[in-house]
Amino acid sequence: MKCEFCIKTEPCMELINGTLLP
Known part of the structure; x- marks a missing residue:
C-alpha cells in the first residue's frame, strides 16, 4: 500500500x- 505523505x-x-511507518 502507499501513503499520500510518503518520502x-x-x-x-x-x-x-x-x-x-517505513
Whole structure:
C-alpha cells in the first residue's frame, strides 16, 4: 500500500496517527 505523505527516498507502508511507518 502507499501513503499520500510518503518520502520519495523511503517508501512507507501505512500512515498511523499522522506518523509514517517505513
